[in-house]
Amino acid sequence: MLALKLLRMLDVKTSLITTLALGLIAHSAWLPTKAWLSSQLISYSWHQSKHSTQQIMPWPWADTHPVAKMTIARLNKQLIILQGVDPTTLAFSAGAMHQYSHLTHSKPFVIAGHKDSHFSFLQELHMKDIISLTNKEGKNQLYQVEHMEIIDSEEQTLQIIEQDPSLILITCYPFNPLVSGGSLRYVITAKLIS
Amino acid sequence: MIKAMPKEKKSIYYQSFHQYKKPRRIWPIVLLCITALIGALFTLNKSYAQRLNNGEISRHASLPNEVGSGQLFFNEQGAMGNTSKQPAYNKSALLINSRASFDINGLIAKVTVEQSFLNQSDNIINAIYAFPLPENSAVNQLQVQIGERKIIGKIMEKAQAKKVFQKALKTGKKASLVEQHRPNLFTNKIANIASKEQITVTLTYYQHVEFKHNVFSLRFPMNITPRFQPNKATDEQNLLRSMAEQLAFAGSINNQQNIQLSIALNAGVPLASIKSPSHDILTSPINQHEQVAKDSVVSHPMSVKLRHGQTKMNKDFILEWQAASSTTPQLAIFKEEVNQETYALAMLLPPQPSPSASKKNLLNDELESHFTRQITFIIDTSGSMQGPSITQAKQSLLFALSTLSSQDKFNIIAFNSSYTTTFAQPQPVNALNLETAKRFIAQLQANGGTQMYEPLARALTVPQQEDTTINQVIFITDGAVSNEQALFKLIHQTVNIPRLFTVGIGHAPNSYFMRKAAQFGRGTFTHIGNVNQVQTKMTELLTQISQPALRNITLQFQPLHLGTIEQYPSKIPDLYLGEPLLVAIKTKMMPDSIQVFGELANQGWHQEVLLQKNQQHIGVSTVWAKAKITDLLDGLVTGNDPDTVKQSVLETSLQHQVISPYSSFIAVEQTLHNEESSDKKSQLRASNSTPFPKTAIGWQAPFFSGLALLIFSLYWQFRRAQRVSA
Structure with missing residues (x-):
């Protein structure tokens, strides 16, 4: 009865605003939902590909594939890292830069992710935290956070030392949800310890 | 207004309408304003961010390469009790002598810079020597003479360099801080320079001679443009930043100082002209070779000097030379x-x-003897190309079509998880076929995976038509591949391979793959990082490859x-x-x-x-060594044993004093010095500068404002319903 009454109350203008509000919510929630859903598929494909030599795509038309798993024990956090840092890939999970996506003792490993989805936990990362990376072959390397800085991407580019086997994590800054699209980047450097 | 309303039917709805007329008139407007504002804010925010992202690369690319000419900055140890937060290394020492000599052989120049400074103050000083290197050059020799002391820079194996450094520290010698902060700024820290002591810095580097529009040119930085970006905000870097800020002041001192230049130019080919757009120069043949070379085709080496012997260091020195005209290579x-x-x-x-x-005349002459071409364009339409990349790729392709000549044949292959071709066989260039191709390009969309083996295999095995036809493949991609090995193998093993030109699109294409693929395919690699560059870069590439000489x-x-x-x-x-x-x-x-x-x-x-x-x-052996090191390092990816590669790279690097990933540039003081050294270890390392990826979705703000809006409108309706029922 009350519902019927409410329905009768609805006039065009208020319902317009309600629709607008719902639309705004749906639109903005699409990307994080996609991010969450894809991470489920990705972690499934990761577990599959661990047991096979072939690359298993998270979904048949995917243009990327998992390259490593990142684990931060203190935060009880696990994340599958994809290949590539193009916007499409980053929408699905954090991605490793092509030329720095091999787990070796001689080259850096560079990962970028969205500050408001997969990499939001970077704000909780502390100095001396241990980050573990495991690749598909099961090779594991441990890194310790040594350096955190905020860089203005308008003023400088990312300097990567070619033969420094560090792990570099990049995300946007500040983590404040109301600011986005700015030029600041949060860059964490972790040194190889094993 | 009330008059106009029907008074007979007083429904609940009507009542409520009148009862809340006032607030209703204001609230919708306020709400709509808020929504509009939020909406506008986000559109603005987004487009601004986009512009930033687009502008990023071009801005970095256009940064001037020079910081200034060679400078020595010092802080006075005695005068540190300053209350202000003035940076320490803020004064430039008195430059008493500068000399630069150039040995130019064809496309390489060995540059030796010798600069002497004097510590004018009455205090012991620490100093930083800074020299702006031209692009694509690296210091391979350094010598600093400070009174009796001598610091010599050398390229050593990394591990050994560390040992030498430790030993130097223990024995009280001073190991010098040698760093290349930005790829183009060389700095060297020198400690403990006594009052009235003279410092002489001798620096050697190799530089590539530019060749553009048939003019060779070489630039030597002497001008002051204070730009400096520290990589990391360490104390040292802060010092350098402030030092760079001070360059402008230092410049005014330096401007008054003179430099001598001497150049031995051996172009290798007969020259039409030698000139300097920046300075007044004198040229003369170098005598001893004159007679020998009189009747051979080899050109005479020339000596170039400043007309007035020396010049003020207030603008860059540029030398340009041009080969005599010739119709054959x-x-x-x-x-x-x-x-x-x-x-x-x-x-x-x-x-x-x-x-x-x-230029037109040349092209007309050329038309008489024309190779006919068969061009296959391969375009990557995988998901990673989404956004500006696919736009750029399509633009480049359309542009490329417009440059084809009527004698050429062409085809287009588009691929993602599978591939499609415009024509079954390469077709002659005519209006109809071009129209078909344009339609084909227009419908291309980026999605799906990257399976480039098959399309590449197809393009590479296009049958050779006649002997005078040349096959070219232009491959436009962001190079997001994982089966590099198989692709290299394919390119490597194809007999009679067409010339392969790779065009890299977007922020961070897999340039290793593309450079290497082009090398195997005897073509070139072009990188287009910005939409604005499509036109120029593609014009450059297409004009160049339109006619092989x-x-x-x-x-x-x-x-x-x-x-x-x-x-x-x-x-x-x-x-x-x-x-x-x-x-x-x-x-x-x-x-x-x-x-x-x-x-x-x-x-x-x-x-x-x-x-x-x-x-x-x-300089010839240096060029050879660099080429060999690149080749050896490339072997790593094609599966060569890392240890063997390291061994051979090191050997070459040390023998020829060319920097490599396994070696370091270290400067160690040669004579004993009593004082404890406080210098930190440091090495010259190859660093790679990469633009930042975009790392925010920006979903929270619209989400929460949407949520707020929803709650508000629901609350409002609820209130209205309450009042109505009341």
């Missing part, structure tokens, strides 16, 4: 003997227009048997108009002559150059 050989081994550099210069003739190039030595010959690149690409070709060779025995064979459009071509025993061209 020209060959120049440079040679250097080091440790009883011969290093030779063959430079092939494409035909040169006479300076007065316009010489193809199927081979080298031959006299006598034939010289033992092992190491040659880079091992597959010699074709020679195109507008770009000289370099081949670096090492032989055990010195050949008497080197011959180069090739094919012009309608006839064969060959040229022979006799080598002279006692002629040395400095």
Whole structure:
């Protein structure tokens, strides 16, 4: 009865605003939902590909594939890292830069992710935290956070030392949800310890 | 207003309408304003961010390379009790003498800079020497003389450099802080310079000579443009930043100082002109070679000096020279003997227009003897190309179509998880086919995976039509591939491979793959990082490859048997108009002559150059060593044993004093020094600068404002319903 009454109350203008509000919510929630859903598929494909030599795509038309798993024990956090840092890939999970996506003792490993989805936990990362990376072959390397800085991407580019086997994590800054699209980047450097 | 309303039917709805007329009139407007504002804010925010992202690369690319000329900055240890937060290294020492000499051989210049400074103050000072390096150059020798002390920089194996450094620390010697902060700024820290002591810095680096629009040019930075970006905000870096800020002031001192320049120019080919757009110069032939070279084709080495002996250091020195016009390619050989081994550099210069003739004339002449081309374009339409990348790729493709000539044949292959071709076979260029191709391009969309093996295999195995046809493949991609190995193998093993030109699109294409693929396919790699660059870069590429000046190039030595010959690149690409070709060779025995064979459009071509025993061209071995190191490092990806590669790279790096990933540049003081050294260890390392990826979705703000809006409107309706029912 009350519902019927409410329905009768609805006039065009208020319902317009309600629709607008719902639309705004749906639109903005699409990307994080996609991010969450894809991470489920990705972690499934990761577990599959661990047991096979072939690359298993998270979904048949995917243009990327998992390259490593990142684990931060203190935060009880696990994340599958994809290949590539193009916007499409980053929408699905954090991605490793092509030329720095091999787990070796001689080259850096560079990962970028969205500050408001997969990499939001970077704000909780502390100095001396241990980050573990495991690749598909099961090779594991441990890194310790040594350096955190905020860089203005308008003023400088990312300097990567070619033969420094560090792990570099990049995300946007500040983590404040109301600011986005700015030029600041949060860059964490972790040194190889094993 | 009330009058206009019907008074007869007083429904609940009508009542409520009147009862809340006032608030209703205001609230919708307020709400709509808020929504509009939020909406506008986000659109603005987004487009601004986009603009930032687009502008990022171009801005970085356009940063001037120079910080200034060689400078010595110091802080006075005695005068540190300053209350202000003034940076320490803020004054530049008195420069008393500057000299730069250039040895130019073809496309390489060895530059030696010698600068002397005087500590004018009454205190002991620490100083930083800063020198702006031209692009693509690295310091390979350094010597700093401070009174009796001497600091010498050397390239060593990393581990050994560390040991030497530790030892130097223990024995009280000073190891110098040598760093290349930005790829183009060289700095060296020198501690403990006594009052009135003189410091002499001698620096050697190799630089590539620019060749553009048929003009060779070399630039030596002498001007002050204070720009400096520290990588990391360490204290040291802060000092350097402030130091750079102070450059402007230092500049005003430096402007008054003089520099001497002397240049030995051995272009290798007869020259039409030597000039300097920046300074007044005098040129004269270097005597001793004059008679020897009188009747041979080899040009005379020239000596270039400033007309007034020296000049004020207030603007960059630029030297330009131009080869005499020629309708056929020209060959120049440079040679250097080091440790009883011969290093030779063959430079092939494409035909040169006479300076007065316009470009069009040259092209018209060329048309008489024209190679017909068969071009296959391959375009990547995988998901990673989404956004600006696919737009750029499509634009480049459309542009490329517009440059085809009517004698050419063409085809387009688009691929993602599978591939489609415009035509079953390459088709002649005509209006109908171009229309079909344009329609094909227009419907391309980026999604799906990257399976480039099959389309590439298809393009590479297009049957060769006639002997005078040249096959070219232009491959437009962001290079997001994982099966590099298989692709290299394919390119490597294809017999009679078409020339492969790779075009990298977007922020961070897999440039290793594309450079290497082009090298195997005897073509070139072009990187387009920004939408604005599509037109210029594609024009450059397409004009250049529209006509090869010489193809199927081979080298031959006299006598034939010289033992092992190491040659880079091992597959010699074709020679195109507008770009000289370099081949670096090492032989055990010195050949008497080197011959180069090739094919012009309608006839064969060959040229022979006799080598002279006692002629040395400095820098040839360095070029060879660099080429060899690159080649060895590339072997890592194609599966060579890392240890063997490291061994060979190190060997080459140390022998030729060329920096590599396994070696460091370290400067150690030669004589004993009593004081404890506080300098930190440091090494010159190759660092790579990469633009930042976009790392925010920006979903929270619209989400929460949407949520707020929803709650508000629901609350409002609820209130209304309450009042109505009340």
